[in-house]
Amino acid sequence: MAPPMSANEFLAALRREGATVVEVDGWRNHNRAGHGPWGPVNGVMIHHSATSGTDSTVRLCWNGYDELPGPLCHGVIAKDGAIHLVGCGRANHAGGGDGDVLEAVIAEKRLPPVRWADTDGNVHFYGFECVNRGDGEDPWPQDQLLAIEQVAAAICRHHGWTERSVIGHLEWRPGKSDPVGFSMEWLRERVRERLK
Numbered sequence: 001m002a003p004p005m006s007a008n009e010f011l012a013a014l015r016r017e018g019a020t021v022v023e024v025d026g027w028r029n030h031n032r033a034g035h036g037p038w039g040p041v042n043g044v045m046i047h048h049s050a051t052s053g054t055d056s057t058v059r060l061c062w063n064g065y066d067e068l069p070g071p072l073c074h075g076v077i078a079k080d081g082a083i084h085l086v087g088c089g090r091a092n093h094a095g096g097g098d099g100d101v102l103e104a105v106i107a108e109k110r111l112p113p114v115r116w117a118d119t120d121g122n123v124h125f126y127g128f129e130c131v132n133r134g135d136g137e138d139p140w141p142q143d144q145l146l147a148i149e150q151v152a153a154a155i156c157r158h159h160g161w162t163e164r165s166v167i168g169h170l171e172w173r174p175g176k177s178d179p180v181g182f183s184m185e186w187l188r189e190r191v192r193e194r195l196k
Contacts, residue, residue, distance in 0.1 A: 002159045004039040004126075007088045009158065010074075014083060017154035017194075019147060022084045024058060030071050031089025037123050038090035043105045043165040044152045045094050045125040046187065047073065048134040048178040054078040057131050062086045073127040075151065081143030083128075083151060093129070094121025097172035108164035111171050121172055126155055134180045148187065153194040163191040 005013065007028040014021050031038065051057045057076050064070030071087030078084060096117035102124060104111050128151055132138045152166040159165070168184040169176045 002039075002041055004041045004089070005155075005158060010088060011085070013154040013158040014151065017150045017157070019150040019154065020082045022082050024062060024084055024086050027085040028088050030062070030087045032069070032071070032092060032122070033089055036090060036120060039123065041126065041159070042102065042124045043126070043161070043167055044155050045121065045127045045167055045169060045172060046148060046152070046179055046184070047093060047127060047129045047169045048132040048180060049076070049129040050134045050178070051131065052133055052138070054080075054082075054084070054131055057129065058084045058086060061129050064092060068092050073129040075128050077128055077130040077144060077147050077151065079131055079141050079144050081141075081147040083147055090122055091127055092122060093127030094125045094169070095173055097121045098174075101167070101172055105165055105167060108162050110164075111167065114171060114174055117173055125167075125172075130179060132179070132181060134178055136180050138181070140181050145182065145190075149190045149194060152187065152191045156191060156195060163188040163195065166191055 049057045061072040062070050071091045073093045074087050076084040098114045099119035169178045
């Protein structure tokens with residue numbers, strides 16, 4: 001468990017990891033404050049956006065929609081590897097998930113199978129939407145995969161976490177499939193190597 005990073009700490013951590021960052025105007029104060037707590041934080045959650053196009057995905061993740069107001073994540077990771085920051089603080093990305101998974105993330109142990117949604121993940125996880133349709137056919141360019149690795153490693157390095165603090169949405173909430181197109185074990189191995 002850890003207190004969340006400030007906007008300055010977040011930006012500095014990403015840049016130290018070599019990430020290409022795009023600051024969307026107003027991101028530092030864009031959050032869901034007043035709609036539940038933010039922190040203590042325990043991990044990083046990776047999503048695919050189920051969209052195409054960087055600009056439209058950034059707008060969607062900034063604004064949200066009628067049933068789910070934005071921000072829908074902390075950053076949007078584009079196909080070219082640029083990380084568009086859209087929020088700092090509580091964001092509507094994780095939703096309810098499995099409390100046993102959270103306990104495993106905190107302990108940095110192998111994740112159990114996801115079974116139910118009894119815990120608010122928006123409190124505990126930094127979230128990143130990666131521009132991809134999620135249909136199993138939309139490619140994942142190497143620049144984008146590198147950026148996902150950099151984001152996860154930057155946050156883990158700042159908080160002193162291992163790669164076991166990085167999870168996919170499908171490992172958190174029943175019925176979710178994201179990200180489709182690469183395995184979280186593969187990503188965790190990349191993060192583990194980067195953190196050495």
